[in-house]
Amino acid sequence: MTTAAVPARLRGGGWPAFAARRLTRFAVSLWALVTAAFLMIHLVPGDPVRAALGMTAPADLVRAKRLELGLDDPLWVQYGHYLRGLVTGEFGTSMASGQPVAQVIGDRLPSTLQLAVLAFAVVVAVAIPLGVTFAVLTRGGRRRGSELAFTSVSAFLAAVPEFLIAVTLVALLAVGLGWFPVAGSDDASAYVLPVAALATGPSAVLARIVRVELLSVLGADFVRTARAKRLPARLVYVRHALPNALTATLTLGGLMLTGMVAGTVLVENVFAWPGLGSTIVQSILQKDYPLVQGIVLVYGVGVLLVNLLVDVVLGLLDPRSAIREA
Known part of the structure; x- marks a missing residue:
């Protein structure tokens, strides 16, 4: 295969198939990550709200917080609310500070990105x-x-x-x-x-x-x-x-x-x-589960995006790999 023939074959169908494969893999991985982040708060032994507020917290406060977080709704309803919140950029509210999780992440993310x-x-x-x-x-x-x-x-x-x-x-x-x-x-x-x-x-x-x-x-x-x-x-x-x-x-x-x-x-x-x-x-130490959920999701999406970018760049630098995988 000549060097000139490689890009032509990519334009003829190898590259679209390669890109579609990578995007599909990214979408499936993203769905698994989002689902795992959602289930995190439900896998905590006992009542996560009681654990976050402390064993001496009044029952009325615990009940109000559970109602605020929607934890008394059926699991599939909670999952739907969670997905809609992610689409609109609403990650919930921090139990410790009362600030929106998206605001806390937005304030802290630039420092981490600068360092990395x-x-x-x-x-x-x-x-x-x-x-x-x-x-x-x-x-x-x-x-x-x-x-x-x-x-x-x-x-x-x-x-x-x-x-x-x-x-x-x-x-x-x-x-x-x-x-x-x-x-x-x-x-x-x-x-x-x-x-x-x-x-x-x-x-x-x-x-x-x-x-x-x-x-x-x-x-x-x-x-x-x-x-x-x-x-x-x-x-x-x-x-x-x-x-x-x-x-x-x-x-x-x-x-x-x-x-x-x-x-x-x-x-x-x-x-x-x-x-x-x-x-x-x-x-984690404060048992602030909504904030933990949001940060884990941000880290996970960052990893998936970097992996996708590396795959695309490698496909551009070495088109034969895209042809072989298509």
């Missing part, structure tokens, strides 16, 4: 050049010492949990040396330690993947052909080798982004970051 996006940008900016550098330095079995040092350090950093990195950074750089704030998000310097805690492990993992993929590509026939044409080394690496090595890297990068969004839960609590991660822990 900055950390992902750092991962890409550090991991890809680092992986390429060590692939070039160690190709063909050269510089065994550099290879051993790179693989050992990156494996260690990849294995350390984010919260442990966060605690270490706080102890050394915030409390010990006083270079950065211990908590909060008042100025730009407050972003440094949380972003470093989130980005360290994924950077190590992605750098290893980039190195392995690039070493594999450098041994391919088309790279040897490019070298035989005496093309400049920079052109061989940037135009021929690197784009072919980034397909697997992009897949892993998308998965890392979803993992980093989830990792903000622990990191935000270490740094008292005013985002969804610290909010969901607080709402």
Whole structure:
């Protein structure tokens, strides 16, 4: 199959089938997520309203709160109300603060997104050049010492949990040396330690993947052909080798982004970051089930959207994969 023939086949039916398959998978996953979030409050042992308000709460208050939440209606009626609320952007009311859940999420979501996006940008900016550098330095079995040092350090950093990195950074750089704030998000310097805690492990993992993929590509026939044409080394690496090595890297990068969004839960609590991660822990402790429902749904939809975006981008970069799956 020639390169020119691939887009033509996609336009002829491969790409629409690929897109339809991905959108169907997204829709089914979204429905399962919404249903699981709805059932969450009904799977709590005992009366969730009594658990949230406390055992000493007056019976009239508990009854009024149950009526407000619609928990005395049949389950299918509650499910219908829940779906209509999601369509209109109504996630319910927080039991702890009395604020609309959508308002609480809207206030806290930007802080979490800023943290995750900055950390992902750092991962890409550090991991890809680092992986390429060590692939070039160690190709063909050269510089065994550099290879051993790179693989050992990156494996260690990849294995350390984010919260442990966060605690270490706080102890050394915030409390010990006083270079950065211990908590909060008042100025730009407050972003440094949380972003470093989130980005360290994924950077190590992605750098290893980039190195392995690039070493594999450098041994391919088309790279040897490019070298035989005496093309400049920079052109061989940037135009021929690197784009072919980034397909697997992009897949892993998308998965890392979803993992980093989830990792903000622990990191935000270490740094008292005013985002969804610290909010969901607080709402769990307060048994604020409507708020927990809403935040879980936001995290889940974020993961599904990132996975869908990665699939679409991979289909555009490697159209043959779309044809094979169509």
